[in-house]
Amino acid sequence: MILELRDVSYRYRKGALAVDGVSLGVAAGQSVGLVGESGSGKSTILKLMLGLARPASGTVLFDGGELPLPAPRRFRAAVQTVFQDPYSSLDPRQRVASIVAEPLRSLGIARGDRARALVAASLASVGLDADMQGRYPHEFSGGQRQRIAIARATVCHPRLLLADEPVSALDVTTRIQVIDLLAELRESQGLSILMVSHDLSAVAALCEQTVLLHRGRVVESGATAQILSVPREEYTRRLVEAVPRLPAV
Numbered sequence: 001m002i003l004e005l006r007d008v009s010y011r012y013r014k015g016a017l018a019v020d021g022v023s024l025g026v027a028a029g030q031s032v033g034l035v036g037e038s039g040s041g042k043s044t045i046l047k048l049m050l051g052l053a054r055p056a057s058g059t060v061l062f063d064g065g066e067l068p069l070p071a072p073r074r075f076r077a078a079v080q081t082v083f084q085d086p087y088s089s090l091d092p093r094q095r096v097a098s099i100v101a102e103p104l105r106s107l108g109i110a111r112g113d114r115a116r117a118l119v120a121a122s123l124a125s126v127g128l129d130a131d132m133q134g135r136y137p138h139e140f141s142g143g144q145r146q147r148i149a150i151a152r153a154t155v156c157h158p159r160l161l162l163a164d165e166p167v168s169a170l171d172v173t174t175r176i177q178v179i180d181l182l183a184e185l186r187e188s189q190g191l192s193i194l195m196v197s198h199d200l201s202a203v204a205a206l207c208e209q210t211v212l213l214h215r216g217r218v219v220e221s222g223a224t225a226q227i228l229s230v231p232r233e234e235y236t237r238r239l240v241e242a243v244p245r246l247p248a249v
């Protein structure tokens with residue numbers, strides 16, 4: 001496993017358990033969807049996986065060893081993130097080239113010509129022209145902004161991408177394009193993906209494995225196709241029924 005939670009629990013101050021004995025992991029080459037209704041604990045699990053919160057009990061493992069906090073550089077080079085809102089996640093004062101180069105700078109991976117070449121390659125891999133590098137985020141649509149965010153997250157060739165509702169803020173057509181792009185990067189770069197979503201159809205289109213959360217607990221996990229075709233839990237059935245039209249898995 002690249003990243004794994006083992007029997008992890010977490011409680012916000014004065015609150016009930018937001019994450020209650022959760023075990024899940026992403027192995028090399030795997031794509032996992034983390035699905036659940038609002039408040040089920042998805043964001044908290046992402047924080048725990050990123051080393052941004054310390055579990056009350058249980059262990060977060062990176063490459064089989066306990067993840068030290070703060071997360072070390074080798075973790076940050078291996079695990080990158082894409083967030084839901086492509087409008088707030090890109091610094092409006094920076095040009096695209098500088099935004100995409102950020103992980104190369106902060107992780108000390110590359111500078112100068114080498115960095116420029118990596119940025120150009122990363123933009124090409126998400127379908128953006130090299131001449132867009134000098135522009136600012138406000139000049140782009142939501143879908144293009146999410147492509148820029150994905151270029152930034154993959155410029156340092158991470159092994160695992162944690163995507164937090166990456167298509168929820170996009171319209172339906174753009175959603176499909178961004179999911180297709182993530183699937184393409186998974187194939188071409190051998191990228192593992194953990195996608196958090198409340199939308200089972202997005203998960204069905206990208207993730208072979210699904211983990212279903214309800215009130216901080218895992219209620220189902222396994223092959224996505226299996227979970228969608230034979231939902232065992234009433235909660236899963238409700239989520240499946242809430243999806244208007246599922247693409248073929």
Ligand SMILES: Nc1ncnc2c1ncn2[C@@H]1O[C@H](COP(=O)(O)OP(=O)(O)OP(=O)(O)O)[C@@H](O)[C@H]1O
Binds near residue numbers: 037039041042198
């Ligand atoms: N900062 C916080 N302080 C106290 N309680 C919190 C905090 N953040 C989340 N919670 C609680 O923890 C539980 C899990 O929330 P979490 O945000 O992880 O769920 P989620 O599945 O990501 O929801 P959403 O889809 O709405 O983002 C909820 O009961 C929530 O109210």
